[in-house]
Amino acid sequence: MQEIRHRSIYDAIGGVETIKKIVDSFYSRVAKHPLLIPIFPEDLTETARRQTLFLTQFFGGPRAYEAERGHPMMRRRHLPFPITPSRRDAWLDCMEEALNEVGIEEPYRTVMFEKLTLTANHMMNTPE
Template sequence: MRKTGTIYEAIGGFEAIDTLVTAFYKRVGNHPKLVPIFPADLTETARKQRLFLTQFFGGPRWYTEDRGHPMMKRRHSPFEITPERRDAWLECMNAALIESNIDEPYRTAIFEKLTMTAHHMVNTPDK
């Protein structure tokens, strides 16, 4: 991979994001801790995730153009996001990052940024 100014460019742009999101939602759709808070059809959820990750990692601002300001905490507030679900989400993302063959140091940088975001989304204690 060539070294460039953003993670988005460094990992290969939208093609890499698309591969990552596809690998991620394949896992989410089968994870017993996550299925209850995700729709049965993940098509639209994955589309929004592609837009968000593109923007989050320095690519075009497609998420904002399509959906407005991310307001991630507010958008996730209707869902019970527990520490257990956060960990399951991160487990799925880590496996998707590995499957997607995203090179270091970008894989670690992406996972660290998403880990911080995932911690911020927790809004319900484990039961």
């Protein structure tokens, strides 16, 4: 039987410092992506801060997002933005590159990407 060393993915990957590195890497890509730039604000500072709060909670860390903003309701919060299958794929590509750049190790990288993929699929709200 394998020993469980961490209570959550958040703990296993190094907590908020690692989440911040992922978010920084991710948004450096989003800021240059032609499909994503139109649906993000010019200044990504607040968006990145909220993403850090969300991913912290999403991967088992403190529930800071919920404490500040209430229930995530991600689909509802994203309805104003046309999220097409191509934009979903672009978002996932940026996130996958960020996970790789930060060096998230297996099995956590795969589990994180699978959870993010499910969420990204749920966010789509506009056909091509």
